[in-house]
Amino acid sequence: MNLHVDINKRHAERKEFSPESLAKVNELMLDVPEGKHKSAVLRVLHMAQDELGGWLSIETMDYVAELLNIQPIEVYEVATFYTMFHLDQTGKYVLEVCRTGPCMLVGSDKIIEYIENKLNIQVGQTTEDGMFTLKTVECMGACGYGPMLQCQYKNHEFLTPEKVDELIEGYRSGTFEK
Numbered sequence: 001m002n003l004h005v006d007i008n009k010r011h012a013e014r015k016e017f018s019p020e021s022l023a024k025v026n027e028l029m030l031d032v033p034e035g036k037h038k039s040a041v042l043r044v045l046h047m048a049q050d051e052l053g054g055w056l057s058i059e060t061m062d063y064v065a066e067l068l069n070i071q072p073i074e075v076y077e078v079a080t081f082y083t084m085f086h087l088d089q090t091g092k093y094v095l096e097v098c099r100t101g102p103c104m105l106v107g108s109d110k111i112i113e114y115i116e117n118k119l120n121i122q123v124g125q126t127t128e129d130g131m132f133t134l135k136t137v138e139c140m141g142a143c144g145y146g147p148m149l150q151c152q153y154k155n156h157e158f159l160t161p162e163k164v165d166e167l168i169e170g171y172r173s174g175t176f177e178k
């Protein structure tokens with residue numbers, strides 16, 4: 001396995017929240033005891049990923065640390081632990097296929113292989129047209145409905161090659177937009 005990471009690809013121009021989102025962050029902070037700002041990091045990272053480009057660049061994570069008045073490393077350690085956070089630039093749609101035991105037992109490995117062949121990419125890569133990124137993730141809490149994947153917070157369950165064809169076509173045509 002190649003574990004080389006090009007750190008330059010993890011940098012991007014700094015972006016900041018809109019005044020409305022900043023107000024939401026400040027509201028969140030009111031519920032957090034003084035000195036415990038780190039407990040808001042998951043919420044703010046989700047907001048940052050959703051609103052500042054779909055992934056978490058080093059600049060975005062540093063911005064979150066600034067907002068919460070914590071050390072950047074405290075943000076990095078959370079963002080790198082959870083597979084729902086994207087640390088590299090992604091395509092417009094991220095197909096997150098569950099690879100944990102129960103889904104594997106009902107064929108998620110076959111679904112991953114099917115998507116790789118269909119989109120001509122490997123896990124972790126993005127299609128040339130920038131439409132799809134394929135990721136594998138740990139249990140999404142839908143173990144009885146596997147194989148499953150999540151895209152834009154929407155679950156697609158009991159996947160078969162035919163369903164994968166339909167959902168990729170759905171995203172390409174905009175049918176599955178948020």
Ligand code: FES
Nearest residue numbers: 098103140142143
């Ligand atoms: S094992 Fe796949 S959703 Fe739980």
